[in-house]
Amino acid sequence: MVQRNLLVYKHTWMVIVTGFFEPVFFLLGIGLGIGALVSSVDGISYVSFVAPGLLAASCLNGAVTDGCFNIWFKLHFMKTYDGILATPMRVPDVAFGEMMWAVTRGSIYAGCFLVVLLVIGGITGRPVLLSPLAIFAFPAAVLAATSFSALFVCITTFVRKIEDFDTVVGLAVMPMFLFSGTFFPISRVPLIPRVVVELLPLYHGTAMLRQLTTGTVDRTLALHVGYLVILGVAAFTVAMRRLERALIK
Amino acid sequence: MTRAIRIVQRNAVVYRHIWRGSLFSSFLQPTLYLLALGVGVGSLIDPRRAAAIPGGGGYLQFLAPGLLAAACMQVASFESSWPVIGKILWARNYYAMLATPLAVDDLIVGELLWIAIRLTTVGTAFVLVAFAFGAMHLTPATPVALFLAVLTGLTFSAPIVAYAATLKSGENFNVLFRLILSPLFMFSGVFFPIDRLPAALQWVAKVSPLYHGVQLVRGLALGQLDPRVAMMHLSFLLVLFTAGVLVARHTFRRKLYA
Numbered sequence: 001m002v003q004r005n006l007l008v009y010k011h012t013w014m015v016i017v018t019g020f021f022e023p024v025f026f027l028l029g030i031g032l033g034i035g036a037l038v039s040s041v042d043g044i045s046y047v048s049f050v051a052p053g054l055l056a057a058s059c060l061n062g063a064v065t066d067g068c069f070n071i072w073f074k075l076h077f078m079k080t081y082d083g084i085l086a087t088p089m090r091v092p093d094v095a096f097g098e099m100m101w102a103v104t105r106g107s108i109y110a111g112c113f114l115v116v117l118l119v120i121g122g123i124t125g126r127p128v129l130l131s132p133l134a135i136f137a138f139p140a141a142v143l144a145a146t147s148f149s150a151l152f153v154c155i156t157t158f159v160r161k162i163e164d165f166d167t168v169v170g171l172a173v174m175p176m177f178l179f180s181g182t183f184f185p186i187s188r189v190p191l192i193p194r195v196v197v198e199l200l201p202l203y204h205g206t207a208m209l210r211q212l213t214t215g216t217v218d219r220t221l222a223l224h225v226g227y228l229v230i231l232g233v234a235a236f237t238v239a240m241r242r243l244e245r246a247l248i249k
Numbered sequence: 250m251t252r253a254i255r256i257v258q259r260n261a262v263v264y265r266h267i268w269r270g271s272l273f274s275s276f277l278q279p280t281l282y283l284l285a286l287g288v289g290v291g292s293l294i295d296p297r298r299a300a301a302i303p304g305g306g307g308y309l310q311f312l313a314p315g316l317l318a319a320a321c322m323q324v325a326s327f328e329s330s331w332p333v334i335g336k337i338l339w340a341r342n343y344y345a346m347l348a349t350p351l352a353v354d355d356l357i358v359g360e361l362l363w364i365a366i367r368l369t370t371v372g373t374a375f376v377l378v379a380f381a382f383g384a385m386h387l388t389p390a391t392p393v394a395l396f397l398a399v400l401t402g403l404t405f406s407a408p409i410v411a412y413a414a415t416l417k418s419g420e421n422f423n424v425l426f427r428l429i430l431s432p433l434f435m436f437s438g439v440f441f442p443i444d445r446l447p448a449a450l451q452w453v454a455k456v457s458p459l460y461h462g463v464q465l466v467r468g469l470a471l472g473q474l475d476p477r478v479a480m481m482h483l484s485f486l487l488v489l490f491t492a493g494v495l496v497a498r499h500t501f502r503r504k505l506y507a
Binding site for chain 1 (some may be wrong): 277278281282285286288290292293294295297298308360427428431432435436440441445446482
């Protein structure tokens with residue numbers, strides 16, 4: 001399954017490359033541009049603050065494009081899976097394969113983005129990654145990417161019409177992207193919406209990565225990691241069951 | 250040219266069925282940006298450095314007119330990409346339309362007119378939301394600012410419509426959106442004045458129609474637009490729009506009459 005996706009992506013590699021550029025543009029635009037107007041956030045520079053948020057957001061972004069649109073197309077439009085199941089492959093193989101592919105892609109994005117952060121820190125002489133613990137940001141980002149992918153594959157199995165993705169992206173992904181502490185600390189959000197934000201997956205991804213890259217690790221890290229692991233496993237289990245039902249008639 | 254109205258009517262009939270989905274991208278999204286970046290990030294801005302924000306108002310007042318122009322760019326770009334290529338390659342509506350008394354020019358004018366109407370509604374809604382947030386004032390200049398934001402959107406529409414008629418698949422649009430439009434969104438002075446950018450990127454910003462649109466709309470909204478500078482920005486937009494329309498006439502003819 002991974003091999004198949006790799007083979008397809010040999011032809012559409014531009015899409016992957018551009019997917020990586022998006023968070024970099026945001027980092028340069030918002031981080032450096034607006035950062036010049038902000039003296040510090042919770043005692044760190046704005047770029048350092050926003051970078052882990054964008055890393056988490058790019059994990060989410062990758063999960064949405066690969067998890068939602070591609071899988072929906074293969075499921076309903078191109079019937080790729082029906083073709084695959086006519087071979088010795090079974091539904092769990094397909095599901096695990098797609099997940100492994102999402103993890104591979106997420107790792108590439110996360111790795112490249114972390115390298116960009118190092119380079120920017122090197123050029124400007126003001127490091128963006130403030131702690132050696134940032135090494136662990138890589139596996140942590142892969143965990144976040146995996147968990148988000150499982151979630152969106154799971155959501156995809158419930159989506160019948162392609163137009164409904166507008167609703168998913170519009171009402172879930174965009175607000176989550178803007179308000180999960182990516183651009184400003186959620187302590188600025190009033191109490192009731194803040195509780196909602198704290199229940200959302202992206203908030204936990206952002207908080208986890210920010211603790212690692214800024215070196216402000218505390219006990220809540222375990223909570224964030226635990227949340228993402230449980231979410232990933234639960235979403236994957238549901239997604240697998242739904243796929244079985246959808247594909248085997 | 251009155252025939253072009255038929256295209257507008259046709260799009261309006263279709264839109265009656267799909268407006269719910271587009272409500273978000275066209276209206277809710279800029280509102281959320283205004284809230285998250287204007288209010289959220291705006292609250293982080295150091296008062297000592299706030300003097301660097303042109304206009305003398307707060308960051309929210311600086312951001313809102315920029316986002317108005319940017320929202321028009323995004324809606325216009327989207328409306329001139331997928332729907333247009335769909336009518337050429339997939340649903341092939343244009344071929345059907347050309348079998349009627351409609352001509353290629355009617356198609357182009359009709360589509361652009363329809364996009365202008367969409368942008369006007371999106372822009373009006375945005376202005377009202379921004380007014381409710383205290384991010385924009387309603388003055389006699391506001392309708393002019395709105396008109397200029399719509400024009401900014403159309404300067405993107407015309408070349409994208411022209412480009413759509415040259416494509417064989419939709420994938421190129423992903424590259425266009427991610428490699429051209431999203432950097433323009435970031436670096437055209439919507440979120441911060443472009444003198445913060447390195448010199449090379451400032452030049453990129455200066456050829457971006459969004460930059461000229463943002464300068465016009467913001468200048469009018471903040472009531473500090475120098476007429477001579479305004480004429481320069483305006484002529485840049487008009488030249489680009491006209492060029493886009495001329496190219497579109499060419500690419501449409503080549504594609505549809507082939």
